[in-house]
Amino acid sequence: MTPHDAPDPRTGAAVKAADRAHVFHSWSAQGLIDPLAVAGAEGSYFWDYDGNRYLDFTSGLVFTNIGYQHPKVVAAIQEQAGKLATFAPAFAVEARSEAARLIAERTPGDLDKIFFTNGGAEAVENAIRLARLHTGRHKVLSAFRSYHGATAQAINLTGDPRRWASDTGSAGVVRFWAPFLYRSPFYSTTEAEECARALTHLEDTIAFEGPAGIAAIILETVPGTAGIMTPPPGYLAGVREICDRYGIVLVLDEVMSGFGRTGSWFAADLYGVTPDLMTFAKGVNSGYVPLGGVAISAEIAATFDKRPFPGGLTYSGHPLACAAAVATINVMEDEGVVGHAAHIGATVLEPGLRELAERHPSVGEVRGTGVFWALELVKSRETREPLVPYNASGADAAPMAAFGAACKKNGLWPFINMNRTHVVPPCNVSEAEAKEGLAVLDAALAVADEYTT
Known part of the structure; x- marks a missing residue:
């Protein structure tokens, strides 16, 4: 299946059913998860069987440094x-x-x-x-x-x-x-x-x-x-x-x-x-x-x-x-991927993330280098209290869950850990793709801002 193929929800449902019946997932309470059934991936994107495409700002688990299916x-x-x-x-x-x-x-x-x-x-x-x-x-x-x-x-x-x-x-x-x-x-x-x-x-x-x-x-x-x-x-x-x-x-x-x-x-x-x-x-x-x-x-x-x-x-x-x-x-x-990662970091990601931080009170700190960045999300910039408690789960983690849902709704798959979102796209992410991701983060951070004090 490619992004141009017709959606195939029936196959997606079968893939998910087999997963839920037989696959034991890492770091998860098995009865509380709902894995996305992935139909394919290419470059900086992947897509599901319902026709939804996501810009992957996680690089898998920070490993697809040259994107999918090179x-x-x-x-x-x-x-x-x-x-x-x-x-x-x-x-x-x-x-x-x-x-x-x-x-x-x-x-x-x-x-x-x-x-x-x-x-x-x-x-x-x-x-x-x-x-x-x-x-x-x-x-x-x-x-x-x-x-x-x-x-x-x-x-x-x-x-x-x-x-x-x-x-x-x-x-x-x-x-x-x-x-x-x-x-x-x-x-x-x-x-x-x-x-x-x-x-x-x-x-x-x-x-x-x-x-x-x-x-x-x-x-x-x-x-x-x-x-x-x-x-x-x-x-x-x-x-x-x-x-x-x-x-x-x-x-x-x-x-x-x-x-x-x-x-x-x-x-x-x-x-x-x-x-x-x-x-x-x-x-x-x-x-x-x-x-x-x-x-x-x-x-x-x-x-x-x-x-x-x-x-x-x-x-x-x-x-x-x-x-x-x-x-x-x-x-x-x-393909000059290492130099490209440095360039994208210095000219697109860093200035873009710092500009977001200026406008969103939920962003406490921006830090990183290359295509390796983190936004520290907080309830208050003055006290630096994290947006969610350390190692939060369930209702305590709701603000970060709402932020993540907003990202996904607009076609961005985010990397979320505790009170942070990491910006870790492939090292060969294009300037246009990086800016696309920043725009989605902008909208999602407005959701996180609702939880600030």
């Missing part, structure tokens, strides 16, 4: 399937080798060895395993405002409330406050104060936990689901210096922020910081086939030159996924 990536998957659809990870396979080479060429510093996983959570699991084995230490520090995945170790490293139900295996995990000036835990009034106080807090945490027992600090370079809080100048460099001083491995999680999302290949490039390990997934192949991985420094890789790494996955470096990655990276290079 013909060159689809063709690469088809070609690879005809040549070698699958093969065990212990062998050298062309698609796997080429994907690793292209990724390593773009990672900062000497992160030249790539361990492939099936997604971001497994990348985090293996990064932490690498750090612990390399250092011989056990503790890992992570930020409260963070999300690192839903597998056993990754969910316990996560800071947001999705951790709570599974918070039974947190041995060795220590959480700390990362900088966030708008809701500063350090009572800061400037970025410089927030940076200095956050670094002091981190170093104090290390001192009281015992630096000799700390294997790693893991940070999302720019936190994603937790709110797209770009770190203040000097913060990541300060964390790098602390890690060097205490022999702690710095892990940067670029699962969401990597591969053009911030207007650079990796967000670490914006801050001039090279981690010891970097996790990636999502945008590496625009989510067309599940793929993630860990980029590993020369020093940590050398630890396992004569010593086996005790980890692996049946589908590590799956040929179809790697072929999709090769095609995606080449498309991003050939």
Whole structure:
């Protein structure tokens, strides 16, 4: 079905009925959800069987960095399937080798060895395993405002409330406050104060936990689901210096922020910081086939030159996924997608979102970079009280539900988390599409304004 085909509600009803009968959805109370039956997608849009088309300001789950159904990536998957659809990870396979080479060429510093996983959570699991084995230490520090995945170790490293139900295996995990000036835990009034106080807090945490027992600090370079809080100048460099001083491995999680999302290949490039390990997934192949991985420094890789790494996955470096990655990276290079993301962010999204903030009292803060933005919605700009309570559900979440419904009514699919809406379209979103989305947000924010005081 294409956007030009006639609506087919009967097929849509059958798709939804089968879903409701047999599909168990993530992060959901199964009896309370009503999934949209999707008929197709192309570029920055998707559509349902009733003929409704939506501009996707979520990029799936922030992974369709080059949009849906890019013909060159689809063709690469088809070609690879005809040549070698699958093969065990212990062998050298062309698609796997080429994907690793292209990724390593773009990672900062000497992160030249790539361990492939099936997604971001497994990348985090293996990064932490690498750090612990390399250092011989056990503790890992992570930020409260963070999300690192839903597998056993990754969910316990996560800071947001999705951790709570599974918070039974947190041995060795220590959480700390990362900088966030708008809701500063350090009572800061400037970025410089927030940076200095956050670094002091981190170093104090290390001192009281015992630096000799700390294997790693893991940070999302720019936190994603937790709110797209770009770190203040000097913060990541300060964390790098602390890690060097205490022999702690710095892990940067670029699962969401990597591969053009911030207007650079990796967000670490914006801050001039090279981690010891970097996790990636999502945008590496625009989510067309599940793929993630860990980029590993020369020093940590050398630890396992004569010593086996005790980890692996049946589908590590799956040929179809790697072929999709090769095609995606080449498309991003050939079509200037990374530069385009920076341009759209600087010339359309940032000025457009800031203009909306001036006119809508529900917008407390605009923050982000590239095609990675968040609007913090509040009841009052003066008190900064969130539009809905932290981790709200049911009736408490009604204001954000009303905002989301207004977006969808006008053909925009929004990314909503707690009291925020994230503006995360594909990295190759056109100027016209970006402006279309801003216009819909303008109308929906008028609905949010009704809940302000």
